[in-house]
Amino acid sequence: MTQGRSNQTATRRAGGSRATSTARPTSAARRPTRSSGRTRAPATARASGTGRSAGTSRGTATPARPGRAQPPTRPPRPARPGRPPREPGRPERRQRWLMAITTLIVVLFVGRLVQVQVFEGPALAQAARDERMRSTTVLAHRGDITDADGVVLATSVDRYTIVADQQAIADFTPRDGDVVDGEPLTEGGAVGVAKLLAPVLGRSAPELAADLNGESRYKVLQHDVVPEVQRAIADLGLGAYVITEPTSERTYPADTVAGNLVGYVNSSQEGMGGIESAYDDVLAGTAGSRDCEVGLGGQLIPTGECTAVDPVPGEDVRLTLSRDVQWKAQDSVDRAVRESGSDYGIAVVEKVGTGEILALADSGTVNPNNRETDAVSRPSRAVSNVFDPGSTGKVVTMAAALEGGYAKVDSQFEVPFMYTTENGQTFRDSHEHGVERLTLAGVLAESSNTGTVQVGEKIPRQVRYDYLHKFGFGQYTGLGLPGESAGILHPADSWDGRTEYAVLFGQSVSVNAVQATSVFATVANGGLRMTPRVVAGTTDVSGDLAPLPADEPQRVVSQETADTVLHMMESVVEEGTGAAAEVPGYRVAGKTGTAEAAGADGKLSGIMASFIGVAPADDPQYTVSVFLKNPRTSIYGGVVAAPVFSDIMGFTLEHEGVPPSSEPYVPLPTTW
Template sequence: MKMPLTIWWKNASEFMKRTVCVAALLAIIASGAVAKLTYVQLIAGKTTAEAATASRTVSTTLSAQRGEITDSNGIVLAQSVERYTIIGDPKAASTFEPTTCTKATEDNCQSIDGKPVGTTGPAAVAKLLAPVLGMNAMELGAMLTGTSQYVVIKKDVVPTVKRSIDKLNLSGVISTELTSDRVYPNGTLMGSLLGGVDDAGTGVAGIEQMENKLLTGTNGYTKYQRGNDGQQIPGTQTESVAAVDGDNVQLTIDRDVQWYVEQALEAGKEKYKADWAVASVQEVSTGKILALADTESEEAGSSSAKLNPSHAVTETFEPGSVGKLITLSGLLQEKQQSMSNKFSVPYSIDVNGQTYHDSETHGTEKWTLAGILQHSSNVGVIMASSKYSLAQRYSYLTKFGIGQSSGIGLPGESDGLLSKDTSWDKRTQNTVLFGQGYATNVLQVSNVAATIANKGVKNQQSIIANVKDENGKEVSTQTSQSTRVIDSSVASQMMNAMESVAEGYQSVAGVSGYRVAAKTGTAEVAGSDGSLTGIVADWVGVLPADNPKYVVTVVLKNPEGTYGGLTAGPIFANIGEFLMQKYEVPTSTPRTGAIPVTW
């Protein structure tokens, strides 16, 4: 007969009671553990494993390289080079203990000149790393002291130094992040024109800003698991997206021509003691800009280059007598005049209560329209334009591109200034005929002459030749847009008369072996006090005149010698001689059929 539990409990010893209680408690704990284990393994196992994996998984950015900028021949003007940012983990450094180098540990040990490091923690890391980075060991040790897990030790470290760091076996304490540095191999060449990038690698000035979207690549990433020491666990890479580098931009600029033009301008500025000088070289048949230069020498990528756009883009001025090219083209196109028409031209003339005169005193001269252009007579142009309406004057100025964007898209480019003909006062109505009363820039002046040289067809100017991706596939190309402004017969007459202009300056602005068609200009501009005390002297020339290839425009501010033909002209000749030699242009044929300039 079994004893009831209550009776047994009353008769049991105290020790027995305690033993039973402990056993019961252990049974409850064991049951709970079994239940928890069953839950973890059978119910929440997947979730727990994923959480553990997630805690070990890191994502590393794969940085894209910014595209290159090259000249027309593929010579690099701007490129991004591989650089690294060195990162430290102070928390990991606090427990770092160097591994003594033996045969068994030679692939993962630390020593200094073959001897043990002699210390632990941040001091040990600093003793190993400081000599490689060229840093002070005590300062580096201080940077690695603390409880944080991320501190930037040094930026823009070159690949050779990064490889030296890898050999220190400091993974888990020291890591590297791939970055890039923008470099400009040619120094001040095209400095402001190229511009620069900010600390984030974004173009903020010049061509870097203009083409930033295409030059900028797309970063990639890779995900993997790492162990307690920070090293990647082999075979744990779960996802990877490759970086896509930015596109490469090729310019129409020829580096050699750009360099020569910059040197010629600097020499001319010094010789004529000018405030500044700008110039452009344009290919007649395409509108491509081969050089766009100024005398403000800025290091490409520098703060100054980012803050100061090229003067060749920003400076505007009255073109002076160069503007007569537009007026005479309009007169011929509207069939109001021909180049052989005869005029008796006095020194001055009164029109609507306004007096106009030529730059130099002379008696009444018997000039043809070609002679008026050759002698750059303001009075003669006004006389020839008696039936040339204000609307027509404005129309041809706009057709030739005055007061409009070049379409190149360079940051800071000024459109110049051309007010509507309905707002012109009595004096401006006539000064616009000879290049005063409106403002233009070197690119607009260049395209006026290029349009005439191109048989009356105005091309869209360009500074970008093409854009290619990292594999060399062309992703963008410039399509040349063209518009006929004047008939080819009109353009031919203009070139004939412009050649007579250039012949008058053969001794100072001639290019040996080549015929030149040109126009000079001189205009008063506002000085520092706001009054008309400044001078702009310019020269635009086409060469060879018998087979137009290039237009060279030179502009000087306040040169000694004043007149464009005597100051800007010689600089043009210097550049022209270089172009003819570089591109091996055949010499000109003798001139025939010159339109008479007198009667």
């Protein structure tokens, strides 16, 4: 068999053809060729010379040999997809990928670096600077309030607020040189800081340590610390744990003098009443600031940036008040309230010719240094409380009658105790009497209601209203003080049958104390009405006064009418109801008043007793008014208010150096 295989092999090699054989096709003959996908011919075909040879196409069918059965031909199997040969590794490709990735990372880092350094650099540097900066508000010095002579009524002093950083204090450790009671400090934290700080603040160490324990970065320990204590705290070197913030404290050296007029400030140094509130924008000034770089411990960086905007101090406000006259007015009404049992008292002193207020006094004025009482926020009653002027309002009726030619100073009237008008309204005097024969001057001197109604009947209703309005009723005074009331003056066409006569003797119309005073100051000023004012002007840091512009005077009545009415008012003191208002050495003109006032129930169930006068009557300089609410000893102004007027006016004339009267009083005919 071996020889046969050899011969077959030789035959294949020599002739390129295979011997005929009946053997089963080999697996190689059944398997399709990998490279071409074509089916190889069976072995019988190859043996017969039909195999691959020159000029013969591969796959050509071989004719069957005659006389032998051929096995059936199997259909060719589909070709399997070829698998490419494995290629050898290529390291240069991996290197290129690594280089690309590395380059990308470098580009990203460089790009971010450029973004941070070039584009975001200034903003980041600014943010870091802002974190290091500590901004502190530098309060402006609040301007002083002074009287007309420059005497300080309100001023501000430097104070400090002590603030602790509790988180920083928790990490405090004793330092070289920290000594308590001559012994080195050994405790740390809140206890250690408390032992150092307590003697300076005047507090017990355990109590202070309790305040220092906590998580707050801003714990207020004490307000209104004086500069000496602040310097002692600074000497302790606790700047990283305890800071002192500059602030200000408002003080009132005159205590109760003009307390409710001057007003007060709150904890933020904002004006809350009186002049402090009305002129807050002038007094406050403009706060400054200080921005400095600080380190982690809160200490200033010596070479760090530090910018400051200086505060602009507020201007001083100079009043027209005289502290001494104000004190006298307050003292006098306080005494009168005690002696008469009145609910309260008011006194006003106004300079004739300028409208300047020298005193605006309330009884029981509180001390603005004491902010524990609600009364400190109460506006001055001289502008806030209103009441019927009563008989002092008769001066307006007399001026209107003389100015309009409806009566003369010696016009004659028969004056009964009771009088009924044409529209059926009945009026009566304060005390019963028979029919009196009085002149116009006598009607005012005796303060007769029935006589005044007879005078007013000749004056048209609208004219009555016009003169009340000209004298300032129903209007704000111009003082500009908080809480001021304009009073009540209804239009003439709304008056009922009784009101049209009641207004003639000071009822059915309401005024405040300054409005009532202004009527007499206008008469004393020759009929020219000056706007009352309590502020003279402002002064800057150099002390130069910028006067407050004064309103133009308004002509109310003629000089002749004003002089006549003033002369008639002098007869009230010399011959009538105001004898107790005399001031030794000076001629006095004035008018008593008793009027209804609102009671606790809001109805006209109270009494306002008053006296308003001018001196010297021969050369008017000052007008003084006194009002007492619900006096118990007497309801008549000539009894309880006139003596207070005399006391205040006498002091004012002497204080201001006004010489005594040189011309004697010439009596007017009061009866006929």
